[in-house]
Structures are given as C-alpha cells and as structure tokens.
Amino acid sequence: METSCQEIIASRVAGLIAAEVASNPSICLGLPTGRTPAKMYAELVKLSRQNNLDWSRVCGFALDEYLDVDETQSFSHYLSVNLYDGVGLPAANRFNPSESGDDYDALIAARGGLDITILGIGLNGHIAFNEPGTPAESWTHSIVLTPSTIDANRELFKGAGRIPTRAVTMGISTILGSRRIILMAFGEKKRSILDQALTGPISPEIPASFLQQHDSLQVFTDFERAQACRLD
Numbered sequence: 001m002e003t004s005c006q007e008i009i010a011s012r013v014a015g016l017i018a019a020e021v022a023s024n025p026s027i028c029l030g031l032p033t034g035r036t037p038a039k040m041y042a043e044l045v046k047l048s049r050q051n052n053l054d055w056s057r058v059c060g061f062a063l064d065e066y067l068d069v070d071e072t073q074s075f076s077h078y079l080s081v082n083l084y085d086g087v088g089l090p091a092a093n094r095f096n097p098s099e100s101g102d103d104y105d106a107l108i109a110a111r112g113g114l115d116i117t118i119l120g121i122g123l124n125g126h127i128a129f130n131e132p133g134t135p136a137e138s139w140t141h142s143i144v145l146t147p148s149t150i151d152a153n154r155e156l157f158k159g160a161g162r163i164p165t166r167a168v169t170m171g172i173s174t175i176l177g178s179r180r181i182i183l184m185a186f187g188e189k190k191r192s193i194l195d196q197a198l199t200g201p202i203s204p205e206i207p208a209s210f211l212q213q214h215d216s217l218q219v220f221t222d223f224e225r226a227q228a229c230r231l232d
C-alpha cells in the first residue's frame, strides 16, 4: 500500500522528536491532542521502543485541557494512551494545565522552559485553544470555546452526550516562549486558514498568525503549499 503524505510527515516529525529526546534526555515538550498528531505519536512510540529511548527525565506539557469533560475524553487521557504510556513517561513528568491553572507558566519556567512545542491549527486559526481575539500577551488561561471549535469537535464526541464548551489553554506568550515550534496541518480544509496565518497580517483574529514572529517555526502540511512531502 502506498504511504500517504500524512504518514511520511508523521514519521518525519516522530523521528525529529526522537532524535531530540536522545540528545537532550530532560527535554520539555509542549504536546497537542486531536486528530493531527495521532499518527505521529504512534510512530514516536514505535521509534522509542525500537531505540530504547529513555523518557524518564522528559517533561510533557499538554497544550490545553477541557474543563467539563469525562476523564476518558480528556486530553490527559489522550496523551497517556497515545504517547505517555507507550514511551514510559513517568506520571510525575506529565503536566496538564487544568491541574496547575495559573501556575502552569511558572511550572514550565521552573523546568527550564519548553524546548519544542508541537501544534495543530484550528479551522478558525486557533493554536492550542487560543481562540480568535486572544492577544499575543496571554499566558495560561481558561476560555469558552467558540461555536466553530465546538462544531469541529462534534465528530470526536460522537455518542458522548455532551460536547465540552470550556477549556484551559497555554497562552500565545507561553507558546511563543518555546525554543522551537513545529506546526502540522493536514487536509485541504486547513489550507486556507494556514495560508492566512503564515502570510496574512499578524492579528489576534487569527491567533496562529503570531507564529510568524517566532524564529524557529517549522510547518508540515500534506498539501501543496509547503510541499512538505518533498522536504528532506
């Protein structure tokens, strides 16, 4: 079977993270959830096992978390199942903003800051759950999700009864404070918002546009724009 562009990107990003973990065993990672990183996490778990990677001192900081959700639908559950349990990240090194609230940024700083933050992008231009209107000067905070985000999540909450409406998220300043940022965007429907974010005016209306201000941003897409599959 032909390997899809998404699979190529997933293994590439996984390879890159694995190499960073190998060279910096106490690396701090900002970690997304959702559909975009799922294959990459599966690859990363596979690579970690193949190479006996030591995750005992790595710190994982979830980008965001719902405030009104069952445990099995939470991002902390997602990260445990898709990454942490598979690579053996100790429970003490798994951080989640819903547990630390306002102290999340202090916690990140105390661990030396984020070395690499991986992001997806929402159809409305959000990064983590920084919805349109979020200023650049924002740290970890709680938010009410926009109707567009709630709608995009509908598919993920099929049969779960209630779709969460509130969350806590790293702020734009938290994310821009990361030494390196990797943004992944898959599917034609993300093309337009990614274009606006990367080439349009920098504005709180498209929170991802603030990424233009970061000097170590890498973008991986499966559509023509960045020709990501052809990068070496």
Ligand code: PGA
Binding pocket: 033, 034, 035, 036, 037, 120, 121, 122, 123, 126, 127, 128
């Ligand atoms: P998705 O979400 O990966 O499920 O498309 C991306 C996001 O909302 O950041």
